[in-house]
Amino acid sequence: xxxxxxxxxxxxxxxxxxxxxxxxxxxxxxxxxxxxxxxxxxxxxxxxxxxxxxxxxxxxxxxxxxxxxxxxxxxxxxxxxxxxxxxxxxxxxxxxxxxxxxxxxxxxxxxxxxxxxxxxxxxxxxxxxxxxxxxxxxxxxxxxxxxxxxxxxxxxxxxxxxxxxxxxxxxxxxxxxxxxxxxxxxxxxxxxxxxxxxxxxxxxxxxxxxxxxxxxxxxxxxxxxxxxxxxxxxxxxxxxxxxxxxxxxxxxxxxxxxxxxxxxxxxxxxxxxxxxxxxxxxxxxxxxxxxxxxxxxxxxxxxxxxxxxxxx
Amino acid sequence: xxxxxxxxxxxxxxxxxxxxxxxxxxxxxxxxxxxxxxxxxxxxxxxxxxxxxxxxxxxxxxxxxxxxxxxxxxxxxxxxxxxxxxxxxxxxxxxxxxxxxxxxxxxxxxxxxxxxxxxxxxxxxxxxxxxxxxxxxxxxxxxxxxxxxxxxxxxxxxxxxxxxxxxxxxxxxxxxxxxxxxxxxxxxxxxxxxxxxxxxxxxxxxxxxxxxxxxxxxxxxxxxxxxxxxxxxxxxxxxxxxxxxxxxxxxxxxxxxxxxxxxxxxxxxxxxxxxxxxxxxxxxxxxxxxxxxxxxxxxxxxxxxxxxxxxxxxxxxxxxxxxxxxxxxxxxxxxxxxxxxxxxxxxxxxxxxxxxxxxxxxxxxxxxxxxxxxxxxxxxxxxxxxxxxxxxxxxxxxxxxxxxxxxxxxxxxxxxxxxxxxxxxxxxxxxxxxxxxxxxxxxxxxxxxxxxxxxxxxxxxxxxxxxxxxxxxxxxxxxxxxxxxxxxxxxxxxxxxxxxxxxxxxxxxxxxxxxxxxxxxxxxxxxxxxxxxxxxxxxxxxxxxxxxxxxxxxxxxxxxxxxxxxxxxxxxx
Numbered sequence: 001x002x003x004x005x006x007x008x009x010x011x012x013x014x015x016x017x018x019x020x021x022x023x024x025x026x027x028x029x030x031x032x033x034x035x036x037x038x039x040x041x042x043x044x045x046x047x048x049x050x051x052x053x054x055x056x057x058x059x060x061x062x063x064x065x066x067x068x069x070x071x072x073x074x075x076x077x078x079x080x081x082x083x084x085x086x087x088x089x090x091x092x093x094x095x096x097x098x099x100x101x102x103x104x105x106x107x108x109x110x111x112x113x114x115x116x117x118x119x120x121x122x123x124x125x126x127x128x129x130x131x132x133x134x135x136x137x138x139x140x141x142x143x144x145x146x147x148x149x150x151x152x153x154x155x156x157x158x159x160x161x162x163x164x165x166x167x168x169x170x171x172x173x174x175x176x177x178x179x180x181x182x183x184x185x186x187x188x189x190x191x192x193x194x195x196x197x198x199x200x201x202x203x204x205x206x207x208x209x210x211x212x213x214x215x216x217x218x219x220x221x222x223x224x225x226x227x228x229x230x231x232x233x234x235x236x237x238x239x240x241x242x243x244x245x246x247x248x249x250x251x252x253x254x255x256x257x258x259x260x261x262x263x264x265x266x267x268x269x270x271x272x273x274x275x276x277x278x279x280x281x282x283x284x285x286x287x288x289x290x291x292x293x294x295x296x297x298x299x300x301x302x303x304x305x306x307x308x309x310x311x312x
Numbered sequence: 313x314x315x316x317x318x319x320x321x322x323x324x325x326x327x328x329x330x331x332x333x334x335x336x337x338x339x340x341x342x343x344x345x346x347x348x349x350x351x352x353x354x355x356x357x358x359x360x361x362x363x364x365x366x367x368x369x370x371x372x373x374x375x376x377x378x379x380x381x382x383x384x385x386x387x388x389x390x391x392x393x394x395x396x397x398x399x400x401x402x403x404x405x406x407x408x409x410x411x412x413x414x415x416x417x418x419x420x421x422x423x424x425x426x427x428x429x430x431x432x433x434x435x436x437x438x439x440x441x442x443x444x445x446x447x448x449x450x451x452x453x454x455x456x457x458x459x460x461x462x463x464x465x466x467x468x469x470x471x472x473x474x475x476x477x478x479x480x481x482x483x484x485x486x487x488x489x490x491x492x493x494x495x496x497x498x499x500x501x502x503x504x505x506x507x508x509x510x511x512x513x514x515x516x517x518x519x520x521x522x523x524x525x526x527x528x529x530x531x532x533x534x535x536x537x538x539x540x541x542x543x544x545x546x547x548x549x550x551x552x553x554x555x556x557x558x559x560x561x562x563x564x565x566x567x568x569x570x571x572x573x574x575x576x577x578x579x580x581x582x583x584x585x586x587x588x589x590x591x592x593x594x595x596x597x598x599x600x601x602x603x604x605x606x607x608x609x610x611x612x613x614x615x616x617x618x619x620x621x622x623x624x625x626x627x628x629x630x631x632x633x634x635x636x637x638x639x640x641x642x643x644x645x646x647x648x649x650x651x652x653x654x655x656x657x658x659x660x661x662x663x664x665x666x667x668x669x670x671x672x673x674x675x676x677x678x679x680x681x682x683x684x685x686x687x688x689x690x691x692x693x694x695x696x697x698x699x700x701x702x703x704x705x706x707x708x709x710x711x712x713x714x715x716x717x718x719x720x721x722x723x724x725x726x727x728x729x730x731x732x733x734x735x736x737x738x739x740x741x742x743x744x745x746x747x748x749x750x751x752x753x754x755x756x757x758x759x760x761x762x763x764x765x766x767x768x769x770x771x772x773x774x775x776x777x778x779x780x781x782x783x784x785x786x787x788x789x790x791x792x793x794x795x796x797x798x799x800x801x802x803x804x805x806x807x808x809x810x811x812x813x814x815x816x817x818x819x820x821x822x823x824x825x826x827x828x829x830x831x832x833x834x835x836x837x838x839x840x841x842x843x844x845x846x847x848x849x850x851x852x853x854x855x856x857x858x859x860x861x862x863x864x865x866x867x868x869x870x871x872x873x874x875x876x877x878x879x880x881x882x883x884x885x
Contacts, residue, residue: 159606163632245644255404266393273386
């Protein structure tokens with residue numbers, strides 16, 4: 001199949017993935033709304049829900065009309081849709097790679113395509129470890145917004161790699177960067193929820209883990225992200241030494257990679273400091289991830305530097 | 313301080329009932345004296361004593377200790393880290409002399425009113441500026457102040473036995489009991505050793521500790537960071553980098569005078585330049601010709617070189633990601649362009665100028681700009697400035713542009729100026745810029761005469777009867793950077809150390825487990841030193857090994873365990 005056709009199929013899959021992510025987002029949002037509804041029924045009714053839960057699995061239970069038949073059914077639908085969208089999304093990324101004849105992360109559109117796939121992938125696969133469905137609204141929302149933005153603003157037809165990118169370091173350095181971004185994104189989602197939960201604890205928020213539990217999870221995910229980021233930084237330096245003749249030159253992108261690394265180092269120290277643990281450290285993780293997004297969008301497009309390729 | 317997975321039962325939670333005073337003592341024992349020595353405000357450190365209204369007066373030594381304590385505290389480290397992050401940002405906003413010297417000149421030319429500010433704040437050299445240096449020197453001082461005592465402490469801890477068993481295990485994480493008595497302690501100790509714990513017996517109990525590598529990794533990581541700064545700071549003082557533009561067929565010798573630009577560290581010794589010379593035989597560029605979205609995009613650059621070293625010549629090549637190593641120097645191909653050969657004859661037909669002149673590429677399609685200066689030979693000083701198009705095309709406006717970066721239809725379009733080139737004033741002038749203030753334009757622009765447009769091999773008259781100009785030939789040139797950096801290897805290994813030690817310090821759990829025979833059963837419990845989400849599971853597993861589904865009692869340990877294993881399915885509401 002000609003490369004151009006592969007690329008249009010890739011785009012088709014990406015659009016489909018965006019549509020299904022949107023459906024997943026709606027399912028999660030409905031679930032959130034229902035959870036809020038559950039909390040608003042009187043305590044007696046809540047007792048009933050608890051008792052009626054198992055029976056209502058076989059059919060609607062008229063005794064608990066306000067409560068969802070199965071707590072979290074919306075979340076389960078949301079998760080299934082997310083997995084479906086993710087598979088479409090991966091297919092889109094794969095075809096894009098085939099169309100270009102290389103890894104699909106060599107320009108901003110492709111980096112966003114693969115990066116969001118990794119973010120969602122981390123979320124989907126974390127299911128094997130923990131049920132993080134309460135993050136569904138956040139993760140599918142991010143997926144729709146990021147994919148949409150990237151497709152509208154950054155899309156370019158596949159072009160061959162410029163000589164500077166023709167090296168296995170592209171595979172290593174950039175992919176690890178997307179992994180780090182994905183993990184830090186998940187950690188940031190948890191940190192945001194932690195902060196919200198600390199401030200208010202009503203409606204669906206009551207179905208979430210405690211702020212401390214959220215903080216612990218956010219930290220564990222963020223730390224893995226930090227390790228990958230460290231690796232990104234070092235792999236980038238090795239590559240820079242091969243391509244540009246120095247391992248570190250304070251290029252704008254290098255500066256921002258360093259800034260993000262230092263912010264996360266601050267986050268990890270804050271976690272271990274009395275008076276900084278809790279919401280202050282959560283803010284640091286959020287600031288760190290914001291810096292990553294800033295680095296990808298604003299720094300790439302508006303700052304002059306050596307990390308400029310392929311039009312976008 | 314929010315409750316946390318790793319917050320051990322510090323003394324602030326010491327039991328208040330008087331009967332348990334020995335308890336409190338043993339808690340203090342485990343929680344502080346056997347701790348890795350940490351800054352006062354570390355979450356694992358004991359809570360600060362409530363401040364009394366009027367403290368004792370501090371002497372000079374007291375003040376010093378006070379400031380030292382402040383500097384080495386975690387809080388200060390965080391603030392310095394954040395300052396470092398914020399301080400690094402201006403360097404990405406304002407062009408830096410090290411990475412973008414042309415940008416520096418441009419910004420200063422465009423904002424003459426702000427030049428004093430750029431200089432006052434060292435905004436063009438942020439990363440060597442006094443204020444940026446101050447931040448990282450403070451940060452690393454704080455780091456040293458933190459690492460050294462911990463190093464000593466860890467050294468002792470590594471050789472010490474695990475700490476005494478606390479009197480009351482029921483306050484610790486994962487507390488449970490399994491059937492057994494003191495005779496099972498040998499078995500427990502063996503199990504723990506098999507699991508990688510270091511063990512010690514205290515009466516009817518086994519105390520075990522593992523994960524010393526966590527602190528080792530932590531210390532190694534920070535020491536490696538220090539080493540990185542020192543190696544980069546000192547090592548780069550001996551290195552140098554120089555750039556040289558070479559037209560195909562030409563060569564250059566590795567001597568100071570043959571470089572176009574040269575930067576060296578403060579301890580660089582000019583005599584240490586390795587003796588070699590390099591000739592650029594051919595610069596081969598491959599362009600995309602099929603993909604309609606990328607026609608003309610460069611796919612490959614290869615510089616074919618003849619390297620002469622110790623009298624022997626050999627063929628070598630440089631590609632974009634493949635530098636060439638000669639002696640201790642690395643050679644990179646960092647840019648390329650076209651150098652048309654232009655000759656000028658005077659009115660009598662005598663050749664007065666015949667050179668390859670490098671033109672600088674202005675866009676991806678290699679529209680290139682160049683300047684030639686002829687101070688002598690003709691009746692007047694002559695300056696030529698114009699564009700070279702490797703494959704010329706014409707816009708609707710009639711202006712030329714390059715439509716393809718390779719040489720398909722090369723064309724020169726030159727403006728000519730006569731008058732004072734300004735070369736005699738003793739002021740250094742860029743070879744790539746023409747000062748036309750004191751000159752009169754005689755071809756192109758508003759001069760009333762067309763620009764001199766030359767295809768390859770064509771000759772044109774220079775207006776005013778000055779002579780003729782010929783486009784003789786065109787070759788490519790490459791800019792070769794020669795770089796010597798003695799720090800590379802060391803920095804690489806330090807970076808590897810950083811990665812490995814970081815993995816150790818963040819992922820290896822440091823934990824203590826205790827097994828105690830009491831009341832006809834074995835009591836088990838654990839204590840985390842630092843982040844340890846799996847502590848409770850570790851106690852459970854040990855209980856299983858000791859033969860029993862440990863009988864759990866609701867205890868303070870459970871409350872802590874909730875924080876440890878948060879969102880297990882089913883645990884949520």
